[in-house]
Amino acid sequence: MLIHIRDHRRLVLAGLGALLLGTGAVAFGVSTTLPDAAEWPVRQVVEPVESSLAPATKTSASADFLIHQSQLIRRDDSLQTLLQRLGVEDRDARDFLASDAASRQVLLGGSGRLATVTRTPEGQLRTLTARWVDTNNQRVTRLMVQAEDGGYRSRLEQPEPRRLVQFGAFTLHSSFYAAADKASLPDAVAAQTVEAFSGDIDFQRDLKRGARFSLVYEAFELDGEVLFTGQLLGAEVQNGRATHQAMWFQETGKAGEFVSLDGESQRRVFLASPLAFSRVTSSYGPRIHPVFGVQKEHKGTDYGAPAGTPVRSVADGVVSFAGRQGGYGNYVVIRHPDNAATAYAHMERIAVRAGQRVQQGQNIGTVGSTGTATGPNLHFEHLVKGVRSNPTRIVGAPSSTTQSVAQLPSFLSEVKAMREQLGMASTVSLASAQ
Structure with missing residues (x-):
């Protein structure tokens, strides 16, 4: 009887399943009365298979892996x-x-x-x-x-770096130097931009919010990396309704200078700053003295820069004093042809002597913190008949030694190319301003 039930187990289970489906109730599970899978018959089938895989090549332990x-x-x-x-x-x-x-x-x-x-x-x-x-x-x-x-x-x-011509552009939202920093403009290029327009623009007061700068300058690359920048080749400033343009031009056998795109020299009697690149940390006028903590009249302009930064004479002249002087520390005074004078204080090192004639841009020492100073900086003064006046007012007067280059054939060819380059740089400026 037991054998008969086993032979018809599938029929019984099928009938039970149909009954449950008919009543709308379905349950799934594993019956404990089914034989153990381990007891089911097993048959092994072995067939030869041809491998199409090539044997793996062993990597030599001495292979160059650098x-x-x-x-x-x-x-x-x-x-x-x-x-x-x-x-x-x-x-x-x-x-x-x-x-x-x-x-x-x-x-x-x-x-x-x-x-x-x-x-x-x-x-x-x-x-x-x-x-x-x-x-x-x-x-x-x-x-x-x-x-x-x-x-x-x-x-x-000494490998020779490759010269590149690069464009730079940015829009002013706060100060010139803050905008230049945000645009990753090299410090030396920013300084040359100030110098190129120092006779046209007071960078502390004249620039309006939204002013756009478009620049063309040299960069030198080696092994795919820009190592340093060189000369500012051209620049345009759109400041409100006014547009200023300048380019670097060097006539054969003469020193180079910034000129307008009309060929007029941008050279002025005074450089805009005694440092090639710096930030004004304290302007002329009343202020809280950083050492004494009281309000005092500040009789010059302070430029923040690292110790050792070269200091340059802002104009031609003769050194009337070079030495130590009280709170000024290492101090240099240069008298200029117009009977005015400029003074440079807190220097780390003095590179000139009294009676020496110096040229505009000549190195006269380095930035320091000698005398009464809280850190490395250059205190710069402008004196008229011994009276200290605002140094920012000395820029602007054109140099009497310069001449127009507008009719020189070499200038005419270069200015045409520069107009095209500034046009391209301007489109970068407009895109970055969006």
Whole structure:
């Protein structure tokens, strides 16, 4: 009887399922009366299969797999700490660098230089380069160290950067320098822009909100990286309803200068600032004295700049005083042909002497914090018959030594190209202003 029930189990279960469906109730589960799956019959089938896959090629442990890594050299670096940060664990390389005069001079000669190595995963050095840039002379020097014939060889080279012409544009919303910073405009280009228009625009008072600057300038690139900028080639300022344009022009055999696109010189009797790039930290007039904490009349303009920044004479003249003077610290006074004088205080170093004749733009010392000063800055004064006046009023008068270049063939060709470039830069300016 038991055998008969097992033989007809499927029929019974099918009938039960139909009954449940007919009543509208369905339940799903696993019956505990079914045989264990482990007891079901198993049959093994073996058939030959041809593989179309090629056998994997083993990677040689000695295959060249190189790592490129860069670090900026720090002030407190030794050869060992620098190489460790670069992942170099190579005693022979370290010994060579320690004994090689050129390598020691470059790697331990100053912070901020970029060192790059190519090495194995185990830290064996293949190549090392270290580069530094002299922005004042627009010169690049590079150390090259290379593994060669079981040892190392070094050389110093001066690669020639590639000259580029770049456009810059920004819209003024607060101050000129804040807008230039936001647009990532190089400091030296911003300073030249001020100089180019110093006779037309008072950058502290005349610029209106929404003024647009369009610039064309040199940049120098090496290995895909812009290392420094050069000359401002042309600029346009749209300030309210007024538009000012200037370009750099150098006549053969003569010094270059900024001229208008009509060929008139932009050179003025006085430079706009005694520093190539700086920020006015305190203007002429009443203020709370930063040291004494009381309101006093400020008889000059203070320019904030790092210690050691070169200070230049704003006009031709003769040094009437160069030395230490009370709260002014290291102090220089230069008398100019119009019987006015300019004075420069708190300098770290003085580079001129009394009685020396200086030219406009000549280096006369460096920024410091000597005398009564809270930090590195240059206090700049303008004196008329011994009376200190507002230094911002000295700019504007054109130089009597300049001549128009409007009819020179070389100028006519250059100004045509500059008008086109400024037109392109202007479209960048308009796009960035949206």
